[in-house]
Every structure is written in structure tokens, then in C-alpha cells.
Amino acid sequence: MSMKFLKPSHRLLGVGVLVMLLFLPLLASADDSSTIKINSVAIDTVWTLLAGVLVFFMQAGFAMLEAGFTRAKNACNVLMKNLMDFCFGSIAYWAIGFGIMFGAGTLFMGTSGFFLKDAGGTFASLDWTQVPLEAKYFFQMVFAATAATIVSGAMAERTRFNAYILYSIVISAFIYPVVGHWIWGGGWLAKIGMWDFAGSTVVHGVGGWLALAGAIMLGPRVGKYNPDGSSNAIPGHSIPLAALGVFILWFGWFGFNPGSTMAAVPEIAHIATTTVLAASMGGIAAMITAWKMFKKPDISMALNGVVAGLVAITAPTAFVSAGSAILIGLVGGVLVVLSVVFFDKILHIDDPVGAVSAHAICGAWGTISLGLFAQDIFAPGTTGNGLFFGGGWKLLGAQTLGVISVFAWSMTAGLILFALIKKIIGLRVSREEELRGLDVEEHGVESYSGFQIFTTQ
Amino acid sequence: MSMKFLKPSHRLLGVGVLVMLLFLPLLASADDSSTIKINSVAIDTVWTLLAGVLVFFMQAGFAMLEAGFTRAKNACNVLMKNLMDFCFGSIAYWAIGFGIMFGAGTLFMGTSGFFLKDAGGTFASLDWTQVPLEAKYFFQMVFAATAATIVSGAMAERTRFNAYILYSIVISAFIYPVVGHWIWGGGWLAKIGMWDFAGSTVVHGVGGWLALAGAIMLGPRVGKYNPDGSSNAIPGHSIPLAALGVFILWFGWFGFNPGSTMAAVPEIAHIATTTVLAASMGGIAAMITAWKMFKKPDISMALNGVVAGLVAITAPTAFVSAGSAILIGLVGGVLVVLSVVFFDKILHIDDPVGAVSAHAICGAWGTISLGLFAQDIFAPGTTGNGLFFGGGWKLLGAQTLGVISVFAWSMTAGLILFALIKKIIGLRVSREEELRGLDVEEHGVESYSGFQIFTTQ
Amino acid sequence: MSMKFLKPSHRLLGVGVLVMLLFLPLLASADDSSTIKINSVAIDTVWTLLAGVLVFFMQAGFAMLEAGFTRAKNACNVLMKNLMDFCFGSIAYWAIGFGIMFGAGTLFMGTSGFFLKDAGGTFASLDWTQVPLEAKYFFQMVFAATAATIVSGAMAERTRFNAYILYSIVISAFIYPVVGHWIWGGGWLAKIGMWDFAGSTVVHGVGGWLALAGAIMLGPRVGKYNPDGSSNAIPGHSIPLAALGVFILWFGWFGFNPGSTMAAVPEIAHIATTTVLAASMGGIAAMITAWKMFKKPDISMALNGVVAGLVAITAPTAFVSAGSAILIGLVGGVLVVLSVVFFDKILHIDDPVGAVSAHAICGAWGTISLGLFAQDIFAPGTTGNGLFFGGGWKLLGAQTLGVISVFAWSMTAGLILFALIKKIIGLRVSREEELRGLDVEEHGVESYSGFQIFTTQ
Amino acid sequence: MKLIIAMIQPHKLPDVKKALYDAKVFKMTVTNALGCGQQKGFTETYRGVIHEVNLLKKIRLEIAVNEDFVEPTIEAIIKGAKTGKIGDGKIFVLDLAECIRIRTGERGPEAIG
Amino acid sequence: MKLIIAMIQPHKLPDVKKALYDAKVFKMTVTNALGCGQQKGFTETYRGVIHEVNLLKKIRLEIAVNEDFVEPTIEAIIKGAKTGKIGDGKIFVLDLAECIRIRTGERGPEAIG
Amino acid sequence: MKLIIAMIQPHKLPDVKKALYDAKVFKMTVTNALGCGQQKGFTETYRGVIHEVNLLKKIRLEIAVNEDFVEPTIEAIIKGAKTGKIGDGKIFVLDLAECIRIRTGERGPEAIG
Ligand SMILES: Nc1ncnc2c1ncn2[C@@H]1O[C@H](COP(=O)(O)OP(=O)(O)O)[C@@H](O)[C@H]1O
Numbered sequence A, B, C: 001m002s003m004k005f006l007k008p009s010h011r012l013l014g015v016g017v018l019v020m021l022l023f024l025p026l027l028a029s030a031d032d033s034s035t036i037k038i039n040s041v042a043i044d045t046v047w048t049l050l051a052g053v054l055v056f057f058m059q060a061g062f063a064m065l066e067a068g069f070t071r072a073k074n075a076c077n078v079l080m081k082n083l084m085d086f087c088f089g090s091i092a093y094w095a096i097g098f099g100i101m102f103g104a105g106t107l108f109m110g111t112s113g114f115f116l117k118d119a120g121g122t123f124a125s126l127d128w129t130q131v132p133l134e135a136k137y138f139f140q141m142v143f144a145a146t147a148a149t150i151v152s153g154a155m156a157e158r159t160r161f162n163a164y165i166l167y168s169i170v171i172s173a174f175i176y177p178v179v180g181h182w183i184w185g186g187g188w189l190a191k192i193g194m195w196d197f198a199g200s201t202v203v204h205g206v207g208g209w210l211a212l213a214g215a216i217m218l219g220p221r222v223g224k225y226n227p228d229g230s231s232n233a234i235p236g237h238s239i240p241l242a243a244l245g246v247f248i249l250w251f252g253w254f255g256f257n258p259g260s261t262m263a264a265v266p267e268i269a270h271i272a273t274t275t276v277l278a279a280s281m282g283g284i285a286a287m288i289t290a291w292k293m294f295k296k297p298d299i300s301m302a303l304n305g306v307v308a309g310l311v312a313i314t315a316p317t318a319f320v321s322a323g324s325a326i327l328i329g330l331v332g333g334v335l336v337v338l339s340v341v342f343f344d345k346i347l348h349i350d351d352p353v354g355a356v357s358a359h360a361i362c363g364a365w366g367t368i369s370l371g372l373f374a375q376d377i378f379a380p381g382t383t384g385n386g387l388f389f390g391g392g393w394k395l396l397g398a399q400t401l402g403v404i405s406v407f408a409w410s411m412t413a414g415l416i417l418f419a420l421i422k423k424i425i426g427l428r429v430s431r432e433e434e435l436r437g438l439d440v441e442e443h444g445v446e447s448y449s450g451f452q453i454f455t456t457q
Numbered sequence D, E, F: 001m002k003l004i005i006a007m008i009q010p011h012k013l014p015d016v017k018k019a020l021y022d023a024k025v026f027k028m029t030v031t032n033a034l035g036c037g038q039q040k041g042f043t044e045t046y047r048g049v050i051h052e053v054n055l056l057k058k059i060r061l062e063i064a065v066n067e068d069f070v071e072p073t074i075e076a077i078i079k080g081a082k083t084g085k086i087g088d089g090k091i092f093v094l095d096l097a098e099c100i101r102i103r104t105g106e107r108g109p110e111a112i113g
């Protein structure tokens, strides 16, 4: 508005020259070349930012999904956590995380570029895209926020609010960026040839394993397990909210995967296609698995299945065929159901929304599937072929090593972090507070004022 | 991330050349021309994909709208149907539908290009846009899913889940693509000069008429009609969800209509403008009509009116003036109210969300309005002028023929399909299941666990 | 679809030429230059439209936020108002408002360009962007609708529906565009050097002050204040809806601020960055302030804080550093909490959703902060430096004058308008209607049919 | 005067209301309740856990009637609610000491209807 | 001891509560109910169908009192709830055989207040 | 026969149910209620306004029992619900004139269990 910015092209050329140029192309070619370059940067920037905005909206998706899958008496609390981890995370990642992830440093972590200070070459690890530095920050920041927010679901309904805030800051500022550096910031895993296109491991693996560490340290919700070891269902209070959340996540994922090119290359069409096919197949496979196992097509499992398919295809999305994507999604969908049952009934780890299964387990699967299904033709000169396409075991080995290292790092860092918090400020609310609900106890509000809700579970 | 894709321009030129080129424009012109072309394709691809992503999000809109307009005891069921028709539809359309719609074949249907296999020229009907094939698939697939999902609203609260899954696959894989071929895939209706810019008939007509066929085959919900023929209101359980759904649909429609250019042409601004004006006027007209008829400004009718305006403008959006768009929306808004009342009170066809009125009736109106209001100046060399602008009856005739043929095809195919399903696996749940609600009976869950809800209707 | 539009580049060059051009660059340069220009316009148009679509979606955000923060018995009413002010507003702004805002005219208001009629040079005030006129209309129209819809929150739960419709039309058609003309349409405030990048004052100030005028004219809701002057809490009925609303608003704001370039310039990355940082800090600051003041981290205040941060950064977003943005958001977040308490407890003005505090107060702060924090380097040749960066008092003076003038205009116009409406058709529903709820009384529906809700407050 | 309290299946309310109307009982108060009885409850499976719902949704009717309406009311409820299956419900009858119509202040049997 | 049950209009609850407080009746239990009475019910129009809502939202009060509080309580309810229009509601009085305060185990009249 | 009505804290329901089961009382009806008693209510702060919630959420139990079950039922409720703090709740006992099982038409003491 009010003539704020002239296009760089106008600035360079001046309007007069611009008019001339329409008639005197040969003379104006130098300017043309500049404008071509400017156009190219502009497209990439628009793409990267809009994709980042879509990824930002996934925060709303996680918030709705997690709120819907928990009880009404804790809905505000989980919403507040989702909101606040983003608020703190975006600032922490700007101040510290981005530097650790992409700043020049060691093979283990970046040690420069805090507060986006670019001393020239500081962010060489991101030189492959021509968008402005702040576009890179914006896109990477919403990724970091995704990793952080995954944790809240697994720890829902019993974690103290101030403890949550604290650990979400540490995740965005340190734990996540370190892994990011290993794989995307030119660190040691990148060097040994591990690939993770949009973050099955970097984002979902880190978030998922930290969620597991948190759920273990917290223990199950009151009333979740019976003395005889059997498990009770604690149904979420609003499946429509949860379904909306998954639709929003899926929507945002079209920024997450295709946007990870950070450039408007034609390959984004292929990425969008593998993304949608894997997600769809994930939903179908999870529904059918649940139908077979529990006799009814469980909607919460179908929703998890879509997320599972999306998480799984995130690493290989650009490197595999549409057919492979469908297979990858299928395995993800089956896996998520089995994994939910396994963690709940066998390990007795209480994960209210299935975050560990959807993100950690399917993230691991997706990362490894890249080693199986990658085909050189989709991005020549990157991954090469995977095991199933004649590429041998090398890629698969690198992928597996990546999964294991990130598991080890995240679990270790997570367990230490949560143990420290437990010691210092306490991790879990009291039994009484838990029974009354965190909304009233921690925030002094009700989520649904005036509604008649049984809060007896 | 991690240097995954270089921009094609970089690939072609190499960074060294790029720098040179800033100083030596004349020598570098060959590369310049390539880059210009690359930029142009990049813009179109970004636009087409992002528009497709917006259209994808309409799935969430339909899910919320339909869930909100039905009872709490069936909310999960309708959400699950919306989710699953997309999951199955996206894969079915990839495997079969896209080939039938755009693959080379006869005037009636495409017979090649399954699984997106392009044997060279297979998809000549889409050569007018330069985006990659998979971008075309992605954009067209979300359209197919829209057509399929419309049906679920009219058949809500009484249809068996497995029956629904089955017919939704057939719609995405076959019934819809055939019509698509006729009008967009170079089929017989295109040949005789029928125009439907973004699918008033192709998408909404097909979806709406199939919804009608389904509602007829199912019969009304228990308690909908009294022995004396009078009709009972069965209010939806959450108007806020329904309103959110309509806002999401409207949001997505800005991908639906302007995106149908599949190219970043300046006309998208005009299309967005006619789209918004028709929708607004549709909402106003429906509200005022309802206000006059029922004494109160009914929100559910106003919401339907917005959808009606959007559906109506979908065919003519690129070919008519802003003023005409307002008129088209106005008629749509009035029509949808009258049509809802007509189907409910006169024909006794029970359509819980008004899908037939909004999509089939207003889709027909929109398609025909193109024959009245089209003006050559907006897209020279396409439709020519409509009846009101001196173009005579020819265009109107083609449009009307299109509407009638699609009605005939959809109704016939729909009735046969539903009859078959009824015979083989059964179309409708039992009276008992319907009274208890499909959530508990078909999925074994409650939508709002813990909430006190009267489920007596 | 169906070969509707060829890209302008194809039109100009013809396909044959295009092919040639790949081989004969030197000869084709004249065409190249055209295509470069076409590409540049295409990018800008795609960006402007998509940003506008994001801003459109903010309507859903406001609707959910306001519905969530009010009682269940008034939810439909507030949704209907949000829907209808957009419907009427988009048409009124097309017919009248855009001309008043950007049409050629006086320093006070535009007097030409109604119905988007461009008699050549009519919209010279928008010549700085090269996108088509209707793209300009579309983007500006969604802004006008935002200003209008802000008012509904402050007047919720007691305003007559027809009165609301009436005033929302006047706002979109006249009151808002006049201010827009002053600041963005080349009017007197622009001339004296006042800057407001994306509308802290133009949009949020106008909306917020009108909301204040409305809340004053209406008086508080029944039961809000006790005889002894103490104030009662009237909790909103659905915090999850409200939280969703804020996430949607935030999402849309990435169109609001960066999109205000109306051109795909690299600066959009900086704008997105300052936007996100200020919003995050606003949320944090409001939460901590509320925590200190009321002993609990109130979610409704945290949500308001995010909005406050966004409103505050809207004016200076392009002109300040990331660090300044954080400070601006911080002050906004503190301010909104103090302001809510001040209006409620001291002034006894009943604003159910905190619209006046978030939009008017933080809008004023944001506009003034530009005079403090602006730095010439971010947009050379525009604002110059603010007070804190050595620019002296001049800019701050212009900003302050702008804030005061817009306050004076909006309050005066608002009070007159509401007084007239009160006289002619009545502004407020009866006590009885208010107690029963506006949904049943004004619209004859329930928002949550079947749910058990206590409607005793 | 008696106060009749009946717990019935939610989806039987329309039938019970009809039977009561036929018996000329027009006034009643309805509340939502959860009931534990012989009925086992359906099983929900939520995320793979079988969820034995043993507090089942019930409708609770409260009907104040004069003595001569007691039996017809009981019969009407049985007529509308009975399927012969577990879960059909219970009827409780209490003595009603007094009844007052707020609008008129009338007391006793006249106030009931 | 008596158990007083009253069905009133929801929007009259604040007034009834106030009247009860003035009568020194501080304890009560409130439930949501739907009522069928002489009141016709408002008509909703939903999607063009007139929707006669004949189960109207009501508030149900339950107040246990000692004998000397019975009349003051009834009068207070009437005072707060009465408008003179159909729909004002009903009051039912039942004999209360026993009352126990869970916290202390006290029984009888002392346990009520 | 007696009808026992108890108002308890919502989060005590699981314990009360367990105690009743141990006392072989398997049938009951549960409703949501809001209660006013000695308990002050927690304070919510909503948007900076302290919000004294004086209608607190309660669970209302209704249990019809034969005479010999009255004391065991009361004791079980006390056992499950008592914490010794204000807000623990109340138990009311009413005479039950008749009880009918809808499914079988049985009446009186046999119909209760
Ligand atoms: N003794 C009782 N006290 C309170 N409520 C009861 C009692 N017996 C039954 N009910 C209520 O009646 C409902 C129906 O019970 P049901 O299982 O049909 O009983 P039955 O098996 O005796 O027919 C129960 O869900 C419960 O709400």
C-alpha cells in the first residue's frame, strides 16, 4: 500500500528504461538478464514463504488433533501448550537454533549465525537456494516448531505447564537443531550419505522420540491401566476437532514436503503427488487394519493412518515413484495401528494421541524406506538407487545409521532434560489436579463453559 | 533441504556462467531464453499446485459442513466418509480416473493413460498448460474428490459405511471422469461448444445429481416425515462447525475457480473477483429469501446461499462481468432456498445438508447462466457472447444440452450403481442402528465423549 | 480446463516462435523482453491474490474467535454477523468503497472509480504495483472486510441483527475507505509523511475505534456489572473454537502483512519474519502479564496477546528490525492485558472479545512504534529513521497525528452512525431476548441442538 | 398424588411420549442420565482398547400425577418402552406430599395437570 | 424434612437464587431438564421447516429443607420465578425420610443446612 | 423400599462406584448436577475478572434399594466419597412407594435389583 516497495526490476531499470526496453531489446539485454534473475528469485521466495505459511498452519492442526483426542477438562491446557511452544520456539530458534542448525561450525553442530547474523558464508550450508536469508529462517523455523509441538500430544493431560514451556524451548533451541545440523546443515550424517528430504527423521523422528522419552518419564494417566495390567480406553472429547486437525495437517503437509525444495522447481509436482498418495494409502491401510483387529473401522486410527502415511513419505517423497509412495504409505498405515497397540498394551506407555507411533515409528520407517525405494531418476546425483532398485546396501546402511543415531541422541537428550526438569520444578501435576482437570487447575478456566460434561474419568 | 534440488536455471547455466551473464548479456541470451521459459513454467506450477492445495482443503470444509448439519450421533460417521472418499478417490483417480478423463480415447471416454503413463501425446487434451503432468494430476484429482464428497451429505445419517466406500470409488474412477472427458477432455460436449470453466456441471452437477440418486434410493431418515406428509426439522448439531465448513469451502474456492487456469495468467484476478461477488450475493439473497419465507434470517440457508453462489459462478466465472456475477449469485441464492423447500416439502426427498439444491440445481443454473451472460471480451476466442450480449441462442443451447446430458448420465449411472450395491451388500443401516446413531453402531465411538447429548430424535 | 486460457507469453509469441526462440535467442530478444515482463506481472499477481485469499480466511478466524469467546446461546448470531458483514462488505466496497479509497479525488476522499470503472488514471494512487486492477480490488476488499468484522466482537451478544447489517455496510462503503484514502490513497496523511505499512491504523485502528463507539452506545450485557460496580466474568463457550480462530488469524496475517507489498519483492521474507516474532512475543508477554496479575496463565489473554502482537507489528513490519519487532510485540502483549482490565473494570465498557484493546489500542501503539523504531535501511527512501535510530521527532509526530486523526474520525463517524441507527431501527435487543439468547430470538435456531447447555447467565 | 420416575432407553422416548399422550398424560420433565443396570452396555473400541461402557445413556422421566392417573401412566410407559430386552428400564413411584403451580399459586391435585 | 423439587424457566434462575438467599436458603442442587407443560414452546425454523420444540429447556431445583423452611422456600421460589405467564413452572414437595452429611456422618435435620 | 439420592464430587465417582460394588449394589442412575452448599467454589479468572463459581459441578446418584440394603448403601457412599473436606456431599433418603421393572412388569422389592 501507499507505494511502499517498487519491484527490484523497476528499481534497477527505472521506468523509462523499462519502456525503452520493450522496443530495444538488444540494447537492454543486460537489464533483461538481471530481471530474469530477479524473477527467478521472486518465484522461489513466494513459493518458500507460502509453503512455510502452510507449515505454520500445521500448528493449528496439531492443536486441534491433540485437543480433540484428549478430554474436555484438559482441552485448554493442550491448546495453550501448542500455542506457547510455537511462541517460545520461534524466538528461540531465531536467537539460537538456526545458528546451531545451519551456521558454520563443526560436524556436530553450528557455532555461529545466532540472531541470524551472517558474517559472510556463515550459512553456506543453505547456499543451494537463492531465497533471502529470512525466508530460509522462516521456513526452517516452522519446521522446528513442528518438531517441538509433537511432544505435547504424548505428554498431554498430566504435564505441568511451566515444565512444558521449559522443555519446548530447549527442544527448539538445541536438541532439534543439532540433529538438523547433522543431516541438513552439512553435519556428519550428511557427509556419510544419509538423505532425509523433508524430515521424517529430522523433524518427526526427533519429535517422536522426545515424545517417547516424555511419556516414559511421566508415566500413564490416572485410570489408564488396571491393577491386572489391562488397559482402559480414555476417549477423546471431540472427534470432529481431531478430524479437522488431521485435515489441517494434511493441508499443511503440502507446504512441508513440496516446500522443502525451497525453490520453485518442477519436481514439486512429483513431491505433491507422492505425498498425497502415501497419505491416502496410510489412511486406508490403518482403517482396514483396525477393522480387522477390532471389528470396526475406528476413525481415530484412520486419522492416525493418514498422519502415518504423511510422516513416512516425508523422507523419500522426492526420490521415489508414485507406486513406491503407495507402498510406503501402506506400510506406515499398518505400522501405526500395530505400534499404538504395542505401546499401549505391551509396553504400557501411555501416549494419548499416538504421537510416538505416528511420528517416531513411521518416521523411522519412512527414512529407511528411502534406502529401499529411492530411484536415481527422480533426483539425479543425489540419493542414487535404493536396495530394491539395484543400488545395493550402502544407502540403506546410511539411512539406518541415521535413524539409530537420531534415536540415541533424542532419547538421551530427552531423558536427561526431563529428569532435570522433574528434579528442579516437577514434571507432573498431582493426582487431584489431574482428576479435576488441568484447565481448571492450571489455567483457571473451562474449555466449554455452560456445557454439561461428565468429568468423572 | 541439504542441497536437494538445484533450480533448473542453475543446472542449465552453472553458477559461473550465471555470474558472467550479468556482464555479458548478449552472449548469454540463449541461456536467458531458457531461463525465461523455466521461470514461466515455475510460476504456473507454483500457482497450479497451491490452487490445488486450496481445493484439497475443501475436503475439510465439506467434512465440517456435513458434520455440523447432521446430528451428534452421526458426526464421526460423516467425517469418516469424507476422509475415506478422498483416500480411496485420490488413488482410484490416479490409477484409472485421470486416464478416462484426459487420456486419448474416444469422444465418450479416454482409454489410455492409466497410472499416469504417458506414451507421448496421451494427454494431449491438457497440452494447453505447460505445467508438469503430475501437477495436472494433482489439480484434477482434488476436483474429482470434490465431486465424490458432495454425495455424502445427501446420504448422511443412514448409509452403510462399506456401501459408501464402494460407490465413492466408482464415482472417482469412472462416473465423474466420463463427464470430465466429455467437457474437459476433448469429448463430445466440448466439440459441440459447451463451456464449463471450473466445473459447475462437471464437478458440482455430477456430484449433485449422484447425491439426488442416492437420496432417492435410500429414502428419508426415520422421523423425517409424518404420516400426514408434513416434514420435521432435524436440526444439525453444531452450526459453528457448519459455518467453519462454509468459510473453508469459500477459501478453497479461490483455488477452485482461479486455479482452473492452470497457468498464472492475469485473468485470475478477474476470476477471483467474480467468484467473491457471486458468493456474497448468493449469501445475501438466500438470507433475504429465507427471512421473507420463514420470518427469520436462517443461518443454515445463508450458508447454503454462499455455497450456491459459488457453485453457480463456477462455470461462467472467467467469461462474465462483475455485474453479471452478482446477478448469477443472486439467482443462485434464491434458487437454493426454493429448491431446499421443494425437495423437502413437495418431493419428500430427504437431503440433510441440502447438497442436491446447492450443487445440482445451482450447478445447472450456473452452467446455463454462462449461455446468457458470457461476453467475448473476457476470454476472446472461447465462448463468444451469450444470449444477453447479442450472441444468440447457440451457446445457450450447447450449455443446456450439456446440463441435460450430464443429468441423464449421472442419474442413470447413479441409480444403477446404488441399486446394485443395495442388492449385493445393502445400502442402508437398520432402523435400530439409525436411531442409536451410526457412530456407535458403525464405528464403535462417540463423537463427543463425556458431553451430555439428547439422542432421542 | 478445456484449453481456456493460453499464457500471455504463448499468445504473444506463438508456439512456433517459442520453439525457434530456444535456438535463436538473439533474434527473439524482443519477445524475450515481453515475456520477462509477463513473468514479472504473473508472479506479482499470484502473490497478491494468494495473499488476499489468506486475508479472506481471516474472516473465518474472526468468526471462530468471536463465537468461541461468547456464550453458546449467541454463537449463531455472531457467526451470521461475521458471514454477512463480509457478503455485504465485498459488494459495497466494489461499488463504492474502492473508489472512495483509491479513486482520484480530493485529499480527503476519492470521488471517482466506483464499480471499478477506470477512466484512465483514476487509480493512479495504486500505480506503484503492476498487478491487474481486479487483483488490487480483491486484496483491498478483504482488508476492508477485516476492518468491518472487528466491530462485531465488541458488540456481540446484544446487538440487533438488522442494525448490525446496516452499520457494517456503511463502514465498508464509507467510514473505512475515507481513512484508507488519507493514508494509502494519496490523501492528506500520506502527504504529511505518515506511514502505515499494512494497516495498524487504517484497518485495525478504524475497526477498533468503531468497536469502541459501538460498545459505548450499546452499554454492557445484562449481568456484566454488579450494582456495586464490580464486574462479572461471562466466560466464552468454547475456548477450542477461539484458539482455532487465533491460529487462523495468524495464518491469514502472513497474507496481510507480507502481501501488502502487492508485489513479489524479496522484502516479503523480512516482513514475514518481523510478523512472526512480534506475534510470538505478544503471546508470551500477555501470558506472563496475566500470570503475574491473576496468578494463572489465562489462555484467553494469551490468545489476545498474539493478536495484539500482530496488530502492533502491522504498521512497522517492513520498516523495523527483527529485534525491534520483538520489542513492539512485547509492549503490545502487555498493553492488551492492561487495556482489557482498564476498559472492563475502570471504564465499565463491555467488550466481550477484547476487540477494542487488541485492535484500537495495539493498533495505535503499532503505528506510533513505527515512529520510534523505523530504520531507513529496510526500505530506503520511505520512512527514514525513527526517533530511536536518530531520525528525530518528525516521523513520530506524523504517526501520532495520524493516530489521533483516525481516532477522531472513527469515533465521531461511529457515534453519529450508531445514534442514527438507534433512533431509526433500534440498536439493541430487549432484556428478555438477551437472556434467552440471540440465536433463538433473532434466528430461530440453536447452535448446538441436542447438547445440554446451561443458559442461565 | 404420586411422583413417577422412569428410566428408559433414549431411543424409546418418542414411543413413550406417544403412549403417554394417548393416556392423556401431557406433562412431564425429562433429564439425561447414565444408568447402571443388568444391561451390559455396548463395547466401544477406541484406539484398539475395548472400552466397556457400563454407564449407559438413559432418559429419566419425572411425571407428577393424581392417584387415578398412576396406573395408566405406568402402563403407558411400559407400553412405549418395553422391548423385552435387558435395558428396558425401571419405574419408581414416590408419594407426592404437595404440588404447586408457580404461575397461579394453586396447590394440590388441581395444580398437577 | 422435605425435599422440594422445582422446575423453572432457565432465565429465571438468577432471580430465584436471589430470592432463596434472601430467605436464608443457601443450599440446593440444580439440574438441566426438558419440560413438557402447558407452555407451547417457541418455534424454530430450521431450513424452512417449522420446528415445534415441545420439550422446552427447564432448570430443575432440588432443595432439602427442615419443616419450618418449607413454606419460606416455596414462597421464595414463587417470588423469583413467577411472571404470570404459562411456562412459569411447578413445585413438588416430597417427604424426606433421612438426610446424611457425608463429610461428618451427621444425620437428620442438622445435616440439611 | 427406599430411594437414595446422593450428591457427590465428580472425581469421587470411581471410588463410590467401587464401594457400592463391594456392597453388592450394582444398579444406579447417575446425573450431572450443579450444587450450592458450604463449599465455596474455586475461583476462575477469565480475562482478568475473578469469577466466583458458586454452582459447582456435582454428580447426583439415584439408587433404589430394599430396606436391608439402605444402611450398607449409605455406608458405601460415605466410604467412597468422604474426604473430610467441605464439598463431600449429601445423601437423601426417600420412601419408595413402588418399583416396576419395565421388561418383565415385576413390581415391588423383586423389581429393584
Ligand atoms: N435399583 C436401581 N436404582 C436406580 N436406578 C436403577 C435401578 N435399577 C435400574 N435402574 C435404572 O434403570 C436403567 C435400566 O436398567 P435395566 O438394566 O434395564 O434394569 P433391569 O435389568 O432391572 O430391567 C438402569 O440403567 C438404571 O438407570
Ligand SMILES: Nc1ncnc2c1ncn2[C@@H]1O[C@H](COP(=O)(O)OP(=O)(O)O)[C@@H](O)[C@H]1O
Pocket (backbone or CB within 6 Å): D027, D028, D029, D030, D062, D063, D064, D065, D101, D102, D103, D111, D112, D113, E007, E008, E034, E035, E036, E037, E038, E039, E056, E058, E086, E087, E088, E089, E090
Ligand atoms: N405433572 C408434571 N409432572 C412433571 N413435570 C411437570 C408437570 N407439570 C409441569 N411440569 C414441569 O414444569 C414445567 C412448567 O410447566 P408449565 O407449562 O409452566 O406448567 P403450568 O402450565 O401448569 O404452569 C414443565 O415444562 C415441566 O417441566
Ligand SMILES: Nc1ncnc2c1ncn2[C@@H]1O[C@H](COP(=O)(O)OP(=O)(O)O)[C@@H](O)[C@H]1O
Pocket (backbone or CB within 6 Å): E027, E028, E029, E030, E062, E063, E064, E065, E101, E102, E103, E111, E112, E113, F007, F034, F035, F036, F037, F038, F039, F056, F058, F086, F087, F088, F089, F090
Ligand atoms: N439442603 C440441600 N438441598 C439440596 N442439595 C443440597 C443440600 N445440601 C447440600 N446439597 C448438595 O450437596 C452438595 C454438597 O454440599 P456440601 O457443600 O458438601 O454440603 P456440606 O457442607 O453440608 O457438607 C451441594 O453442592 C449440593 O449439590
